[in-house]
Amino acid sequence: MTVTIIYDNVAYTEGLxxxxxxxxxxxxxxxxxxxDTGANGATLLYNMEKLNxxxxxxxxxxxxxxxxxxxxxxxxxxxxxxxxxxxxPSSIAKTYGLDRVVSVAGPIQxxxxxxxxxxxxxxEQSLVVNxxxxxxxxxxxxxxxxxxxxxxxxxxxxxxxxxxxxxxxREFELLRDLGLVCxxxxxxxxxxxxxxxxxxxxxxxxxxxxxx
Numbered sequence: 001m002t003v004t005i006i007y008d009n010v011a012y013t014e015g016l017x018x019x020x021x022x023x024x025x026x027x028x029x030x031x032x033x034x035x036d037t038g039a040n041g042a043t044l045l046y047n048m049e050k051l052n053x054x055x056x057x058x059x060x061x062x063x064x065x066x067x068x069x070x071x072x073x074x075x076x077x078x079x080x081x082x083x084x085x086x087x088x089p090s091s092i093a094k095t096y097g098l099d100r101v102v103s104v105a106g107p108i109q110x111x112x113x114x115x116x117x118x119x120x121x122x123x124e125q126s127l128v129v130n131x132x133x134x135x136x137x138x139x140x141x142x143x144x145x146x147x148x149x150x151x152x153x154x155x156x157x158x159x160x161x162x163x164x165x166x167x168x169x170r171e172f173e174l175l176r177d178l179g180l181v182c183x184x185x186x187x188x189x190x191x192x193x194x195x196x197x198x199x200x201x202x203x204x205x206x207x208x209x210x211x212x
Contacts, residue, residue, distance in 0.1 A: 001026070001027065001028050001102045001129055001131045001136060001157075001161055001212075002025075002026075002027045002209060002210070002211055003024050003025070003026055003027075003138070003182075003209070003210045003212070004024060004025045004027070004051060004053070004204055004207075004208070004209045004210075004212075005022075005023075005024045005184060005207065005208045006023045006024055006025055006034075006038070006044065006047050006048055006051065006053065006185065006206060007022055007023035007024075007037070007038030007043065007203055007206055008021075008022060008043055008184050008185055008204050008205050008206045008208075009021075009049060009184075009185055010204070010205045010206070011205055011206045011207060012204065012205025012206055012207040012208040013050075013051075013205070013207025014156075015050055016047050016050055016051070016206040017043045017046055017047055017206070018205075018206060019038065019039055019040055019043050020039060020069055021036075021038035021039035021040070021043075021069035021070065021072065021073075021104045021135075021185065022036050022038060022043055022053035022082070022140060022141075022165055022184055022185040022186075023035065023036045023037050023038040023069060023070075023073065024026075024036070024071065024138065024163070024164075025053055025058075025064075026114075026127065026129060026138065028111075028114065029058065029111065029128065030092070030111075030112065031059050031111045031112075031114065032057055032058050032059050032060075033058070033059065033060045033061070033062055033111075033114065033127070034058045034060070034061045034062070034077065034084070035062050035064070035127055035138055035140075036062070036063060036064055036070040036071075036140050037061070037063070037070065037071060037072065037073030037074045037076075037077055038069065038070070038072060038073045039068055039069040039070075039072035039073070039076040040072050040073060041072065041073040041074075041075065041076025041077060042076065043073070044073035044076065044077060045076060045077070045080070045204055046111075047142075047207075054081070055077060055080040056081055056083075056123050058077075058081055058084050059078055059083075059084055059085075059111075060084055060085050060086075060087065060110065060111065061074070061077065061078075061081075061084050061085070061086045061087065062087045062110070062116070062125075062127050062172045063086065063087065063088050063089065063092075064089075064124050064125055064126065064127075064139065064140025064141070064164075065089060065092075065123055065124035065125070065140055065141065065143065066091065066092045066095075066123075067091070067140075067141070069185075070140050070141070071092075072172055074086075074096075078098075079124065081104075082173060083100075083118045085100050085101075085129070086098065086100055086101045086102065087101075087102045087104050087110055087116060087125075088101055088102070088103060088104065088114070089103075089104055089119040089123075089124065089125050090103045090104060090105040090119055091119060091122060091123070096193075103129055103139065104116050104118060104119060104125055105118060105119055106118040106119075106156065107152065108167070113129065113130035114127070114128070114129050114130070115127070115128040115129075115130075115153075115172055116175065117127070117149060117152035117153055118152065119150065120144035120148050120149065120152055121143070121144040121145075123143050123144060124139075124140060124141065124142075124143045124144050126138060126139045126140070126142075126149045126152070126153070126164075128153045128156055130156065130157065131212045132159065132212075133160045133161075133179060133212055134157060134158045134159060134160025134179070135153055135156060135157050135158065135159070135160055135161075136159075136160060136161040136163065136212050137149060137150065137153045137159050137161065137162050137163070138164050139162070139163070139164035139165060139166070140164060140185075141164075141165040141167045141185065141186050142164070142165060142166050142167055142168075142169055143167060145169075146166060146169050146171065146174055147166045147171065147174055150162070150174060157212070158177075159177075159178060160178060160179045160180065160212070161178060161179060161180040161181070161182070161210075162178055162180075162181050162182070163181075163182040163184070163210065164174065164182070164183075164184055164185065164188040165183075165184055165187055166183050166186075166187040166188075166189075166193065167186040167187065167188065168188055168189075169187070169188075169189065169193070170188075170189045170192060172192060172193060172197075175193070175196060175197055175200075178197075178200065179200060180200055180202060180210070180212070181193060181197045181200055181201050181202065182201075182202040182203070182204055182208070182210060183201070183203075183204060184204030184205075185204070187204075198204070
């Protein structure tokens with residue numbers, strides 16, 4: 001499994017655009033999933049081009065929650081990809097009115113070895129991917145709380161990695177048993193997370209690639 005950060009508040013790779021928001025490409029052996037779309041479609045598509053990620057190659061789009069910094073690029077992306085199924089939290093699914101939208105309320109499998117936690121606390125879903133090392137959990141902003149997200153993911157096994165925005169999170173002890181933590185986007189207590197996780201910590205940024 002490979003995770004490539006496309007859109008983030010900072011750029012990890014020179015030449016990519018940084019902007020407030022988040023998006024990443026999740027690749028397994030048999031599916032390519034665009035997780036969130038950042039705030040701006042032009043920035044999303046620009047970074048995808050620079051990273052040699054072809055919009056037409058994306059099989060599924062997974063939107064974590066309704067905030068503009070995660071949905072802003074969706075319409076522009078869908079203009080250049082006419083086939084990807086779009087997994088939206090049930091609270092916003094009707095907003096888009098597309099035949100290819102899948103409304104997600106509770107936990108579901110969206111592909112072999114790939115799951116949604118369901119819309120936790122009515123505000124956000126997270127993506128869970130089964131890897132050889134354990135579960136990789138990808139969160140947009142973690143508004144329901146990291147504890148709730150990891151608990152929801154545990155129905156499919158033991159979490160190995162946590163990647164994405166960790167808004168307001170400082171219950172660092174929850175990270176002790178993880179093998180990889182990559183804090184991105186809206187994470188406020190980044191230095192504390194890095195200190196706690198030590199060598200398990202990975203910085204985010206547009207262009208960063210993680211192999212699991």
